[in-house]
Amino acid sequence: MIKENFLTKTLTKSVLSRRSFLKWSAALGGTAALAGGINYGLKAVQAAAEDAGTTGKWVMAACWHNCGGRCANQAYVVDGVVTKQKTDDTHPDSPDYPQQRGCARGKSQRHQVFGADRLKYPMKRANWQPGTGGDRSLRGKDTWVRISWDEALTLVANETKRIVQSYGNKAILNSNRLLNAYGGGVPTWGQISCGAWPEPNALMAGNLSGANDRLDYRNTKLLVLWGSNPIWSSGGDPTYNYLQAKKAGAKIIVVTPQYNETAQGLADEWIPVRPSTDAALLIGMAYYMITNNLQDQDFLDKYTIGFDSTHLPAGVYYKDNFRDYVLGTYDGVPKTPEWAAEICGTNPDTIRKFAMEIATTKPMIFSSSWAPGRTALGSQMCQAFLTVGWMTGNFGISGGGVVNIGHAGASYGGASLVTGGGTGVKGIANQFGSYSIAHNDLTRKDVFCIVWDEQWDAVLNGGFMLPGYGKQTVDIHMIWNIGDGSGGNNMNQCPDITKGIKAFRKVEFVVSNDIVLSSKSKYADIVLPVTTPWEKEGGGLASMGGGEALLFYSQVTEPLYEAKDENWINRELAKKLDLDPEVIDPISLKQQAFNSLAGSKVIKADASGYEPLLTITEDDIAKWGVTGKPQAGRISLVDFQAQGVYQVPRAPGDKFTYINGKAFRDDPIKNPVKTASGKLEIYCQALSDQIKLYGWTTLPPIPQYNRPLQGVEDTYTDWEKKIKGPYPLQLLTTHYPRRSHSVFDNILQLRRAFPQEMWINTLDAEERGIKTGDTVLITSRWGKVLRPAYVTDRILPGVVDLGEGAWVQMDEATGIDLAGATNTLSGTTPTDCGVQPWNTNNAQVEKWNGEQLQPDYTWPQRIPIKEA
Ligand SMILES: Nc1nc2c(c(=O)[nH]1)N[C@H]1C(S)=C(S)[C@@H](COP(=O)(O)OP(=O)(O)OC[C@H]3O[C@@H](n4cnc5c(=O)[nH]c(N)nc54)[C@H](O)[C@@H]3O)O[C@H]1N2
Ligand SMILES: Nc1nc2c(c(=O)[nH]1)N[C@H]1C(S)=C(S)[C@@H](COP(=O)(O)OP(=O)(O)OC[C@H]3O[C@@H](n4cnc5c(=O)[nH]c(N)nc54)[C@H](O)[C@@H]3O)O[C@H]1N2
Ligand SMILES: [Mo]
Numbered sequence: 001m002i003k004e005n006f007l008t009k010t011l012t013k014s015v016l017s018r019r020s021f022l023k024w025s026a027a028l029g030g031t032a033a034l035a036g037g038i039n040y041g042l043k044a045v046q047a048a049a050e051d052a053g054t055t056g057k058w059v060m061a062a063c064w065h066n067c068g069g070r071c072a073n074q075a076y077v078v079d080g081v082v083t084k085q086k087t088d089d090t091h092p093d094s095p096d097y098p099q100q101r102g103c104a105r106g107k108s109q110r111h112q113v114f115g116a117d118r119l120k121y122p123m124k125r126a127n128w129q130p131g132t133g134g135d136r137s138l139r140g141k142d143t144w145v146r147i148s149w150d151e152a153l154t155l156v157a158n159e160t161k162r163i164v165q166s167y168g169n170k171a172i173l174n175s176n177r178l179l180n181a182y183g184g185g186v187p188t189w190g191q192i193s194c195g196a197w198p199e200p201n202a203l204m205a206g207n208l209s210g211a212n213d214r215l216d217y218r219n220t221k222l223l224v225l226w227g228s229n230p231i232w233s234s235g236g237d238p239t240y241n242y243l244q245a246k247k248a249g250a251k252i253i254v255v256t257p258q259y260n261e262t263a264q265g266l267a268d269e270w271i272p273v274r275p276s277t278d279a280a281l282l283i284g285m286a287y288y289m290i291t292n293n294l295q296d297q298d299f300l301d302k303y304t305i306g307f308d309s310t311h312l313p314a315g316v317y318y319k320d321n322f323r324d325y326v327l328g329t330y331d332g333v334p335k336t337p338e339w340a341a342e343i344c345g346t347n348p349d350t351i352r353k354f355a356m357e358i359a360t361t362k363p364m365i366f367s368s369s370w371a372p373g374r375t376a377l378g379s380q381m382c383q384a385f386l387t388v389g390w391m392t393g394n395f396g397i398s399g400g401g402v403v404n405i406g407h408a409g410a411s412y413g414g415a416s417l418v419t420g421g422g423t424g425v426k427g428i429a430n431q432f433g434s435y436s437i438a439h440n441d442l443t444r445k446d447v448f449c450i451v452w453d454e455q456w457d458a459v460l461n462g463g464f465m466l467p468g469y470g471k472q473t474v475d476i477h478m479i480w481n482i483g484d485g486s487g488g489n490n491m492n493q494c495p496d497i498t499k500g501i502k503a504f505r506k507v508e509f510v511v512s513n514d515i516v517l518s519s520k521s522k523y524a525d526i527v528l529p530v531t532t533p534w535e536k537e538g539g540g541l542a543s544m545g546g547g548e549a550l551l552f553y554s555q556v557t558e559p560l561y562e563a564k565d566e567n568w569i570n571r572e573l574a575k576k577l578d579l580d581p582e583v584i585d586p587i588s589l590k591q592q593a594f595n596s597l598a599g600s601k602v603i604k605a606d607a608s609g610y611e612p613l614l615t616i617t618e619d620d621i622a623k624w625g626v627t628g629k630p631q632a633g634r635i636s637l638v639d640f641q642a643q644g645v646y647q648v649p650r651a652p653g654d655k656f657t658y659i660n661g662k663a664f665r666d667d668p669i670k671n672p673v674k675t676a677s678g679k680l681e682i683y684c685q686a687l688s689d690q691i692k693l694y695g696w697t698t699l700p701p702i703p704q705y706n707r708p709l710q711g712v713e714d715t716y717t718d719w720e721k722k723i724k725g726p727y728p729l730q731l732l733t734t735h736y737p738r739r740s741h742s743v744f745d746n747i748l749q750l751r752r753a754f755p756q757e758m759w760i761n762t763l764d765a766e767e768r769g770i771k772t773g774d775t776v777l778i779t780s781r782w783g784k785v786l787r788p789a790y791v792t793d794r795i796l797p798g799v800v801d802l803g804e805g806a807w808v809q810m811d812e813a814t815g816i817d818l819a820g821a822t823n824t825l826s827g828t829t830p831t832d833c834g835v836q837p838w839n840t841n842n843a844q845v846e847k848w849n850g851e852q853l854q855p856d857y858t859w860p861q862r863i864p865i866k867e868a
Contacts, residue, residue: 056083060644062533062540062553063106064486065740068407069235070542071102072551072645073109075534080557082110082534090645095244096215097649098237100544100551104754105740106235108747112532113560117516117746117861119529120561122152128525130159133508140501140523141812144864149562149572152526156482157576159509163478169431170448171477173459173507176484178570178584180430182577185480187434188490190452191835195373197404199833200382202439203687205680206673208396209386209404211367211413213658214241214546215650218248219399222357222364225254226385227278227372230409231261233735237545238409242266245410251361253354255281256371257732258759258801259794271354272796274712275730276375276840277344280705282384284340284348285355286326289391294359296393303668304390306683306702313677313685322387322682322702335705343705343712345796358392363399366392370406371734376708376831376840379691383703387682395680396665403660407735411546414658417648418550418613420541421599423592428584435467435834442468442693450474452494452836453828459503467694467834479504481512481520482528484566492519492742495826495836497808498783498815513569517862518742519808519821529563536565538593541600549647550600550613552640565589594626602634603648607655614640694833709829710781710842715798727842729764729800731780733822736803745807751857756820757790759801760845765791768847775848777816778802780841783824785817786853789845800845804838807862819856 056078063073072088085107088099112118123144128134135142147155163171164183172185179185191198201209214237217223223245230239239262246252246266254263255271255278263270273281289295300307306316308323319330328334337348337355358364366389372381382404389395389402433447450464458464459476466472481487491500497519504510504523512524521527533540534556542551559565571585587595600613612633620637621628640646650656663671672678676686688701699706707713717725738754739745758778760770770776772791777784778800787802795801808821817824822838831837 058086059554059556060552061085061109061556062542063102063109064533064542065105065743066486067105067235067740068233068409069103069106070100070544070551071106071236072100072544073102073106073553074644075110075556077556081114082556085110088645090643091647095240096651097647098240098545100236100549100645100647103235104737104750105744108744108750109534111747111749112515112744113534113557115516115746115861117863118560119514119516119521119527119563119864121146121529122149122562123147123527123864124152124155125525130155131162131508133525136505136507139505139510139525140810149564152528153569153572153576156511156526156528157573159478159511160577163509167475167477171475172480173450173455173476173478174480174490175430175432176480176482176487176570177428178482178573178577178579179480180428181574181579181584184430184432186432186474186476187430187449188452188455189435189449189834190830191833192452192493194370194406195375195837196378196382196832196835197370197373198439199687199690200379200386200684201404203675203681203690204383204386204684206675208661208664208673208680209402210660211403211405211410212365212398212401212660213413213656214244214410215652215654216398216657216659217241217245217250217365217410218652220245220250220363220365221399222361223250223252224358224364224366225252225262225267226366226368227256228254228367228369228405228409229256229260229262229734231265232737233369234407234409236409236411238411239266241410253357257730257796257799260734264794271350272346274343274345274796275732275799276372276381276708276711276837277705278372279380279384279703280340280343281346281351282381282388283326283335283703283705284337284344284351285358286322286384286388286391287335287340288337288352288355289359289388290323290326292356294356295391299393299395300391303395303664304680304682305677306681307387307391312683316683316685320683320700320702325702325704345712345798358388362392362394363397364392364394365399365401365403366394367401367403367405370404371839373404374835374838376710376829376837377697377699377706378835378837379687379699379832380703380706383684383687383699384705386680387703390680390682396659396661396663398659401660412548412658413546413660414656416543416547417656418547418602418646419543419600420550420596421601422595424587424595425592426586440467440833442690448472451830451834452490453830455490455494456496456499456503457828459506460499465695470695477508479507479510479524481510481524482566482569483513484570486743487513489518489520489742491523492805492808492821492823495823495828496782497810497817497821497824499828500823501810513566515563516746517864522862528569529561530569531559531563531565535559535563536589538588538590540593541596544645545647548650549645551645552597553644554641590624591626594624594628597637597640598628598631600633602646603656605655613646691832696830696834697832699832708831708837708840710827710837710840712798715842725842727780727844729798729843729845731778731825731841731843732799732801733804733826733838733841734801736805738803739805741805742807743805745805746861748857748861752855754803756787756803756806756856758787758820758845759790759792759795761795761797761799762791762793763797764800764845765789768845770845770847775850775852777846777848778820778825779844779846780825780827782827783817784815785820785824786848787820788853800843818853
């Protein structure tokens with residue numbers, strides 16, 4: 001499949017001039033053996049290096065992707081190439097003082113950095129023309145032409161100038177530091193990750209929905225992990241920390257639509273629930289608690305508002321309280337476990353037993369991940385979850401907690417014990433501002449940005465909705481996918497890839513920087529190859545272990561091929577755009593790394609404050625070749641660099657032990673929660689107002705279950721009579737161990753270890769004549785994908801699951817994505833405060849009678865093919 005590719009030329013022209021490559025080339029029998037890439041087999045390179053008697057060295061290396069872990073990743077470097085990897089062995093492992101161990105992805109990093117499919121040169125699309133874009137329909141299927149950096153940057157600068165002069169900065173979608181200085185581009189935003197959680201966390205709980213210290217988890221009797229799968233999706237130590245709680249006697253319950261790896265490997269009990277129906281399950285539990293008087297009424301009375309008619313905020317109609325909604329006092333619908341079961345699918349007896357258990361086991365940790373909030377009307381899940389948790393009174397106490405935890409899972413909980421300093425580089429603001437994923441102030445006047453669900457419609461049709469300000473128009477002519485670091489992959493990771501491809505093919509110019517031809521780059525006109533953190537001068541710092549440890553990673557190898565760092569790209573583009581390069585790129589990477597080191601702080605032994613982490617001498621400064629002042633700290637810079645990790649020693653009961661919300665629990669008058677009322681708000685007017693202000697959906701101030709768009713009800717044409725519709729299944733898109741989002745999906749070893757398969761229940765499979773391994777067609781209202789099936793009883797009937805992040809491989813003739821990128825199936829229906837409801841979707845699955853898919857580890861890699 002792979003014809004002549006750039007790689008052959010790479011090795012003969014530029015890279016082979018380097019000493020080490022010459023050596024391997026000789027050892028491997030000349031360039032022919034290398035035609036498959038320098039990772040033609042890293043094993044071969046390794047063998048060659050060993051044969052040649054070369055000795056390498058271990059260095060601490062970066063693992064920079066968005067999985068939530070920042071684990072210790074060490075690389076064995078032989079002449080600039082990494083031949084093997086290992087993880088944290090900087091100190092012996094123990095539960096109190098754990099190693100920061102990496103996963104299969106981190107340990108595959110060398111296959112990414114040295115992969116045959118690395119972007120090697122600046123390239124332009126063969127049929128691209130400045131001014132018009134040439135034949136734009138060829139984006140994504142054109143051939144590529146290698147060009148020089150000077151040509152590439154001149155073309156990018158000229159197109160940017162032309163588009164800004166012709167249409168203004170609002171004609172550019174996305175921005176970065178450099179473009180911000182040139183007037184900016186229209187930013188995109190959304191609650192892509194934490195779902196609906198930030199607003200309920202802020203407005204109901206005053207952001208006191210965090211976790212206790214990991215060591216305190218050992219004091220709990222019951223740990224509920226709602227919508228969580230840390231074994232797959234909490235990189236680093238969280239699962240290990242949960243395991244310590246279990247060893248200390250905690251019972252663990254997992255509540256998810258699938259019997260996931262965590263339910264299997266860690267939990268004592270699994271409680272199944274249909275996706276997007278958690279609010280119903282929780283309200284059914286509340287009914288059992290209330291009717292059996294199991295709620296912690298003293299806690300509710302003292303610390304919360306809105307639970308019953310006598311504890312409502314002033315002016316609120318007495319009927320609008322949670323208790324009466326649950327009992328059905330005024331609407332005539334008691335929210336019994338049977339009522340809940342019809343929606344959420346959980347057995348009513350299980351609901352009762354579960355409610356009894358959480359209400360009567362103290363202390364208990366009631367913890368949810370973000371996944372159940374990444375749903376349509378997701379806030380109602382968050383409202384119900386916090387409320388039912390608070391009904392048990394497990395707040396602000398040792399061994400307890402009502403917790404929403406992101407992808408870090410159980411870790412430190414409190415403020416970081418050791419932190420890196422700043423780089424010294426000041427940000428350059430975009431004139432269009434942006435909403436962030438967190439709780440936003442919608443009265444700001446300086447914002448013009450597009451929610452991710454509406455970006456492709458905005459490009460195609462010119463319209464989108466700006467929260468707080470209503471319908472807006474925009475006329476986009478260019479997509480700016482040059483990021484300052486991992487800039488995101490808007491083509492692959494945003495809703496509706498089919499529409500995304502049309503949008504990319506509409507504009508006059510698309511530019512991208514990247515390390516591989518990821519989906520956003522494949523559909524670009526010009527791609528700029530960037531260095532990975534393994535190739536960057538000076539190295540850098542990463543916070544690990546929930547802020548208990550700091551990692552220093554070194555430069556592993558010289559920049560590969562013609563890859564350049566983002567700072568250099570910004571600087572050179574600045575010159576061509578008549579901007580001052582010193583403003584754009586004021587501090588060298590090495591100086592930036594040094595500044596962060598010098599500013600690193602560690603908590604004092606008595607926990608009274610922070611002190612400098614590093615002792616730095618004149619000699620160090622001279623060796624680094626940077627400017628700086630000597631300073632005294634806890635350990636020497638040289639030791640830190642050699643060790644790669646500084647971790648604060650911990651032991652149960654130490655001075656750093658953190659209990660979330662303790663001050664409020666101890667004295668609610670003196671230490672009110674940062675909410676409108678100063679209490680935990682079961683009735684939260686601010687939340688309801690905020691959701692309404694965003695403009696997409698509405699929810700009442702108290703937790704209720706309301707029917708979401710594309711929820712379980714919409715799998716039926718008639719929900720009352722239970723007549724199934726054209727999309728009779730619910731589709732989950734979980735975070736999958738093969739990848740960090742789209743990153744690593746190109747690694748063949750990971751493809752082989754974790755196949756991109758669709759989970760389907762045995763009953764649903766039998767009905768369709770599907771067996772494990774069969775190719776199936778998955779269809780949603782938004783698109784179609786092909787994938788092999790995994791038939792299992794580990795997922796609820798009526799639910800299917802596909803891991804998110806596979807690199808879309810659109811078959812243009814049929815419109816079917818062969819790779820199974822879940823965003824071919826996810827639609828553009830923003831909800832709540834700008835949430836992308838990934839886990840609320842309907843699908844149909846059928847056996848595919850066409851050609852069966854070959855395993856994707858046998859597919860050709862995305863290596864740019866030279867123009868014919
Ligand atoms: N390997 C890997 N790890 C990752 C990432 C990755 O891409 N790969 N990404 C990282 C990032 S950025 C994030 S945000 C986190 C996400 O981490 P989480 O928010 O925890 O999301 P998931 O891991 O997708 O889902 C966790 C579990 O929730 C269940 N679930 C899904 N929908 C629902 C629902 O409606 N109700 C209930 N009760 N359960 C539901 C799923 O079946 C799954 O078992 O993962 C991080 N970790
Ligand atoms: N259907 C569905 N979609 C989802 C989700 C879901 O659950 N379901 N989850 C959502 C979540 S939680 C998140 S956080 C988002 C993540 O969405 P994104 O942040 O958009 O996804 P990534 O794949 O991490 O994008 C990283 C990009 O940076 C590039 N890159 C990697 N290393 C470097 C580097 O060193 N320098 C530069 N310049 N580029 C680099 C990669 O090639 C890739 O294109 O996805 C969301 N999308
Ligand atoms: Mo995320």
